[in-house]
Amino acid sequence: MLRCALLNDTITPAAPHPHCLRLAPAYDNFTSMTITLTPDQIAWLAAQVAAGRFPSLDAAARTIIDERMQIEADDLDWAKPLLDAARAGIARGEVTSLADVQQRLADRIGRLQAE
Numbered sequence: 001m002l003r004c005a006l007l008n009d010t011i012t013p014a015a016p017h018p019h020c021l022r023l024a025p026a027y028d029n030f031t032s033m034t035i036t037l038t039p040d041q042i043a044w045l046a047a048q049v050a051a052g053r054f055p056s057l058d059a060a061a062r063t064i065i066d067e068r069m070q071i072e073a074d075d076l077d078w079a080k081p082l083l084d085a086a087r088a089g090i091a092r093g094e095v096t097s098l099a100d101v102q103q104r105l106a107d108r109i110g111r112l113q114a115e
Helices: 039-051 059-075 077-091 098-114
Strands: none
Touching: 077 098
16 A cells, blocks of 8 residues: 555555655565655656666666665774774874964965965
């Protein structure tokens, strides 16, 4: 059973409202499910497909969910040595003040604009 997020009523796959999304893979070995999207989410997904970032609304939703799953599964072990090295550098006094960084950036921008 599908629900229309805008009209909040039941729809069928054979006769969906034009603005409704059915996010269910068309493969027998997948389990389909129904989700309700807000009008803003529907518009955003449609814009992503229209911009060519995804081939379909279903592909967009699956890709975004897959990416989120990868982010949450990453325990960031790879970053721990980098963080340890940065902390050791700070302990040794190897730091730069924000004012110094801002001045270097301003100088660099000035040189680039003068070219």
